[in-house]
Amino acid sequence: MSALEIKHLFGLRGVSKHDIRLILDHAKQFREILERPVKKVPSLRGMTVVNLFFENSTRTRTSFELAEKRLSADTVNFTSSNSSVKKGETLVDTLRNIEAMKIDIVVVRHKGTGVPKFLADNSNAIIVNAGDGAHEHPTQALLDMLTVEEKLGTLEGKNITIIGDIRHSRVARSNLWGMSTMGAHVTLCGPSTLVPRNTDLMNHVTWEPDVKKAVENADAIIALRLQKERMDDALLPSMREYRNTFGITEELLECAKDKVIIMHPGPINRGVELDSDIADGEHSVILDQVTNGVAVRMAVLFLLAGGRNNENA
């Protein structure tokens, strides 16, 4: 079957292996197109995509916008800071007004968990989640999975260790659902104050509080950003103590496999989650992740639009 079972992309929890495989395989084809001198295909010509960002973003918004342009879609960028949301307009009114301008796809980032689903329930547009609160960030996890497959050949049977602020991380959640569906084994590690409280989620992973043990069998290590903006209590004694205990350093990598790859969704707090020589060093695939982000987002938009657009890539 060459069509997605899902109609929107809210998250990776419950998304089938078939759909994830289809997205990753299409992303690999788009990755090749991105290496060509002419990087554009007509797949979404005539379609309009709105990027609705209520939270800051560098990578995700730029990456979606580039993906849309590479697919020949018309794109509109909306940021809450210069919109009528500031004058008190509700989310649904904002969406309905944008929808009245005949748009097809909405890419949304919002601090509220469940906003993408809420928008889908209240509009006819295809909705793509670009990060909702501490819930999910599915395209980040898909680009992480594409990077693991590109560097290690497969996700099946690989050990993926995610270190850091798991509790506030939508990236960790999407990765653990997606990667476990694809046959990888996910280990989580971080300060005990930043462990997720969701026991259902914890049943799908290994929790390893000792960072040296957490990295020793890892094929890939994903370091997460400390999300100080989502921490309403003092959950850490200090950044220095965090770095000394959980930071990825040369010394810690001596406990890991020689060929381990180091990943980070960005933005990086250099010298906190990752030392600079690791972020820029031989194990790092962080910029490959960013490149793969455009290809993954092209695949997601192309496949979700598939039911509504007759043109092919």
Ligand code: CP
């Ligand atoms: N990885 C990620 O979501 O980065 P941005 O916040 O810059 O989009």
